[in-house]
Amino acid sequence: MSREKYNEKNIVAQLKDESLRAAAFSAIVERYSEQIYRHIRRMVLSHEDTNDLVQETFIKAWTNIDKFRGESQIQTWLYRIAINETLTFIGKNRGSTISIDTPEGAVADKLESDVFFNGDRAEALFHEAVSRLPAKQRLTFNMKYYEEMKYEEMSALLDTSVGALKASYHIAVKKIEEFLKENN
Amino acid sequence: MRLEDYKKKDPFATPEGYFAKLNSNILKATCGNSLPQEKRKKVSLVSRMRWVGYAAMIAIIATVAAGIISVPGTDWKKGNASNEFTAGNTSEYDNSIDGEYIDNMLESYPIDEYTFYCYLTDTDNN
Numbered sequence: 001m002s003r004e005k006y007n008e009k010n011i012v013a014q015l016k017d018e019s020l021r022a023a024a025f026s027a028i029v030e031r032y033s034e035q036i037y038r039h040i041r042r043m044v045l046s047h048e049d050t051n052d053l054v055q056e057t058f059i060k061a062w063t064n065i066d067k068f069r070g071e072s073q074i075q076t077w078l079y080r081i082a083i084n085e086t087l088t089f090i091g092k093n094r095g096s097t098i099s100i101d102t103p104e105g106a107v108a109d110k111l112e113s114d115v116f117f118n119g120d121r122a123e124a125l126f127h128e129a130v131s132r133l134p135a136k137q138r139l140t141f142n143m144k145y146y147e148e149m150k151y152e153e154m155s156a157l158l159d160t161s162v163g164a165l166k167a168s169y170h171i172a173v174k175k176i177e178e179f180l181k182e183n184n
Numbered sequence: 185m186r187l188e189d190y191k192k193k194d195p196f197a198t199p200e201g202y203f204a205k206l207n208s209n210i211l212k213a214t215c216g217n218s219l220p221q222e223k224r225k226k227v228s229l230v231s232r233m234r235w236v237g238y239a240a241m242i243a244i245i246a247t248v249a250a251g252i253i254s255v256p257g258t259d260w261k262k263g264n265a266s267n268e269f270t271a272g273n274t275s276e277y278d279n280s281i282d283g284e285y286i287d288n289m290l291e292s293y294p295i296d297e298y299t300f301y302c303y304l305t306d307t308d309n310n
Contacts, residue, residue, distance in 0.1 A: 022215035029210050034203050041196045055210055062214035119195025126190060146192065173187050 006031050012070040021065065028074055029058055035075075036082050042142045043086045045107070045131060047116040053089055057082040072156075079157055083139065090135045104183055107131055122184065129179035133172050140165055141172040 006027055014024035036057055041050040060081050061068075068077055108124035111117045117124070130138055139158070143149040144165075151162045158165070 025215045026211055029207050029214075033207050033210065037198070037203070037206070038194065038196070045196075047196070047198060051206065054206065055213060058210045059213055116197045116199070117195055118197045119193065122190075123193060123195045127195070145187075146194070177187055 008074060011074065015065060015068060015070075025062060025065065028061075028078075032075060032078050033058070036078055039079070039142070039147065040082055040086050042127075042130070042146060043135070043138060044089065045111065045114075045127065047114075049089065053082070053085050056085050060085065076153075076157060083157065087135055087139075102132075104128075104179075108183075125180060125183050126176070129176040129183075130172075132179065133175060137168050137172050140168045141176070144169050 011024045011027055014020035033054060037050055037054045040053045040057070041047070044050055044053065057078065061078060064081075068074075105125070105128070107128035108121065111119070111124040111127060112121065119127070130141060133141060136158070140154065140160075143154050143157075144151075151165050154160075154165050155162045160168075
């Protein structure tokens, strides 16, 4: 199914019909896989980890498709799964990912040597600054800064008040600016 | 250094053709079992139709062959050279009479088509 023909209402109806479910899910994958990939990649940085997490996200979505009642948008439902998967992954891999003890510039070095990173040193440092934020704050920053999501949407997704999200974003921006000031 | 000074870019790249492959992998791992089943059904139907076709072809060949063998005078097995068609042996040929044989009979015997039909179907032509 092409993007032009994608119709949320029809897709939700098709998901409820067992004979049309697979085709509807295929359309969802085609429409949202890249968006979900970009969202996760900004959180975990590595292409390989992102690849695994995107697949896990859609596998979970398919497994729990009966629980999707169409009360929220498909995109919101997928984002919730992706966020859970990503935060679980970050939690499990805390030891092997960035910590307060990681030398400044180490993440940027790693990014610059990554064949799937097209940015320069300044961009690598920018992403290092973001990656040093606590996971939930990083999530808030990415959704606001890159995806330009409204606080109300983020609030529904993250079960956090709009006020708390605004504060979190404001603090994240200050931390990033401070890191860049020190490392540029 | 302020955030506004940075150009918002996405420097994260993917291998060429990655998203098509990703989608394919996701579908294989999720509804892949359902999608091919639909395809399998189609293939299976085509396959069944092919076998029906084969069966029909075999049946036609068998019928024609049986017709040829059972026509009086061409009973190679029994070596029966008789061209006679009698009421006594109709039941033996009831299932193997073909149109050509009937035409030959009509030409050989001075009876009209309707009478012959009645004769074959045991109905009264009066």
